[in-house]
Amino acid sequence: MTIKIHRILKSDLSNAGTIDVHASGMSNTSGMTISHFAFAPQQTEATIPYSLEIVSEHVPKISQTDYCIVIRKKIDLTAVSVNEKTIEDIGKDIGEYDYTDNVPARPLDLPPGFTELYKG
Amino acid sequence: MNITQHFDFDRGLAVISPQGLQKYTERLDSYSQILTQLYVSSANNINKYCIDSCWESGNIYYVSYDNGYVKKIQFDGTEIASLSLVNPLMVSVIQYSTGMSVTVNFPPQNDQGCWIADKGSGKIIKTDNNLNIMAELEGIDNPVALIADIDGGCYVVEEHTFPSVGGNLIKVSSDAEVLGVKPYSSFSPSVVKFIDIAVDSAGWVWFCADDKLFNLTYSSGQLHQQYVLNPLGSDDPFSSSSSEPFIEETKHIGSIDTDRNNLSRHLYVAGGNGSEAFILKYNPESGSLLARKQYYDISFPYIVKVVQGMGSDSLYILEDSAKWDDYGYGSSSSSSSSSSTEWKSSSSSSSKSSSTSESSSSSSSL
Numbered sequence: 001m002t003i004k005i006h007r008i009l010k011s012d013l014s015n016a017g018t019i020d021v022h023a024s025g026m027s028n029t030s031g032m033t034i035s036h037f038a039f040a041p042q043q044t045e046a047t048i049p050y051s052l053e054i055v056s057e058h059v060p061k062i063s064q065t066d067y068c069i070v071i072r073k074k075i076d077l078t079a080v081s082v083n084e085k086t087i088e089d090i091g092k093d094i095g096e097y098d099y100t101d102n103v104p105a106r107p108l109d110l111p112p113g114f115t116e117l118y119k120g
Numbered sequence: 121m122n123i124t125q126h127f128d129f130d131r132g133l134a135v136i137s138p139q140g141l142q143k144y145t146e147r148l149d150s151y152s153q154i155l156t157q158l159y160v161s162s163a164n165n166i167n168k169y170c171i172d173s174c175w176e177s178g179n180i181y182y183v184s185y186d187n188g189y190v191k192k193i194q195f196d197g198t199e200i201a202s203l204s205l206v207n208p209l210m211v212s213v214i215q216y217s218t219g220m221s222v223t224v225n226f227p228p229q230n231d232q233g234c235w236i237a238d239k240g241s242g243k244i245i246k247t248d249n250n251l252n253i254m255a256e257l258e259g260i261d262n263p264v265a266l267i268a269d270i271d272g273g274c275y276v277v278e279e280h281t282f283p284s285v286g287g288n289l290i291k292v293s294s295d296a297e298v299l300g301v302k303p304y305s306s307f308s309p310s311v312v313k314f315i316d317i318a319v320d321s322a323g324w325v326w327f328c329a330d331d332k333l334f335n336l337t338y339s340s341g342q343l344h345q346q347y348v349l350n351p352l353g354s355d356d357p358f359s360s361s362s363s364e365p366f367i368e369e370t371k372h373i374g375s376i377d378t379d380r381n382n383l384s385r386h387l388y389v390a391g392g393n394g395s396e397a398f399i400l401k402y403n404p405e406s407g408s409l410l411a412r413k414q415y416y417d418i419s420f421p422y423i424v425k426v427v428q429g430m431g432s433d434s435l436y437i438l439e440d441s442a443k444w445d446d447y448g449y450g451s452s453s454s455s456s457s458s459s460s461t462e463w464k465s466s467s468s469s470s471s472k473s474s475s476t477s478e479s480s481s482s483s484s485s486l
Contacts, residue, residue, distance in 0.1 A: 003438070003439075003440070004418075004439050005436055005437070005438050005439075006418060006421075006436065006437050006439065007434050007435075007436055008399060008413075008434060008435050008436070008437060009433055009434055010379065010386070010388075010401070010426070010432075010433055010434060010435060011411075011433065012411060012413070013399045013401060013411050013412065013413035014413065015415065015418075016434055
């Protein structure tokens with residue numbers, strides 16, 4: 001059956017759209033409920049002033065430059081913060097991935113904004 | 121590297137059913153399903169509160185009655201925490217704020233936990249944000265509703281059918297202690313069948329029963345009834361004097377919800393019958409009707425959920441034509457009475473039982 005969920009505007013209670021939920025084998029909405037959630041990020045165009053080429057167990061390239069760091073473990077490269085706010089604390093830019101604060105000696109400086117991370 | 125995620129609160133919707141959890145987002149001019157996973161519940165489980173989301177973090181809590189667990193997941197489906205119980209029936213997230221913020225932290229793991237009604241063990245349970253049990257209250261045998269309050273506590277509604285008929289609205293503290301009890305018989309007029317409950321950003325309670333809306337506040341161990349609205353009776357906005365015609369056939373209230381993000385704390389009421397629906401919008405301070413709408417292409421609105429995002433402009437309703445008489449309206453006129461249940465609370469900081477019964481209430485009808 002198809003179950004309908006309607007989006008109603010708060011202002012005048014008019015119907016702003018309908019979602020058809022296709023639920024096979026159901027004869028009614030028993031056991032069904034709904035909740036909104038904070039998702040659906042709006043995409044914003046942005047330019048990162050360097051390129052990344054990172055392959056597990058290989059030397060990463062940042063803007064065509066080889067860096068003598070071997071990625072030994074999975075690293076979460078996602079970074080989310082308030083717009084225009086500089087991420088300064090180590091770890092805040094990796095989504096609390098299971099990391100350590102042990103930073104090995106590195107032969108070359110990383111580009112501004114990067115912090116070297118090491119998973120032993 | 122700075123990346124910002126903006127959230128459009130009106131475009132995220134989670135639907136949970138025996139077939140699974142489905143999340144929808146609106147992209148351009150159409151909705152598209154982005155995830156189906158996880159959830160298998162009892163087809164006979166008809167409660168409205170088996171999923172709830174944190175406005176601040178975006179985390180989703182949901183329960184599986186038959187499989188006996190509560191899970192907390194990120195919005196991308198990643199499981200954060202799980203708690204095994206006997207037969208969890210309802211969950212209500214303890215919200216940080218009165219409404220969702222524009223931005224959320226990532227990963228979104230910071231919230232205040234939730235309240236859970238575990239029907240199998242007769243308990244309501246408060247957890248932290250990792251689903252560790254922080255406090256629990258025993259003796260809640262037949263919970264029909266559970267909703268977190270703005271003070272970290274909660275309200276629970278329990279009903280009894282044997283040997284006594286009736287129920288109680290119970291105010292519970294953040295330490296799972298009973299602070300106040302209002303039996304169905306103490307409402308004015310007394311109530312028989314519960315429908316729905318909502319708590320607004322001022323802590324006012326909206327208790328919907330017998331197609332009436334009771335406005336309550338809690339103070340000093342008492343739940344005070346301020347006024348009652350009767351939108352299908354004396355306060356019917358679709359009466360014959362209305363400019364909008366209304367087909368006169370039996371109709372009932374299906375669900376209520378409040379706008380916690382709006383300073384005016386508007387109350388939304390949805391109801392109807394098997395072939396039509398109505399939606400009402402009230403000012404809670406005065407009880408005055410602000411807007412009304414009838415739909416002849418929407419059947420009984422079983423659930424209404426107001427989107428709590430800052431600047432959000434919408435609410436969702438779930439329709440089901442088969443639900444409009446599920447409550448057996450008109451089939452029972454038995455008087456309600458309070459039960460002799462003993463509640464026993466325990467928490468990490470205190471462990472004592474208490475109960476307070478309210479023998480009378482202040483009331484006035486509009």
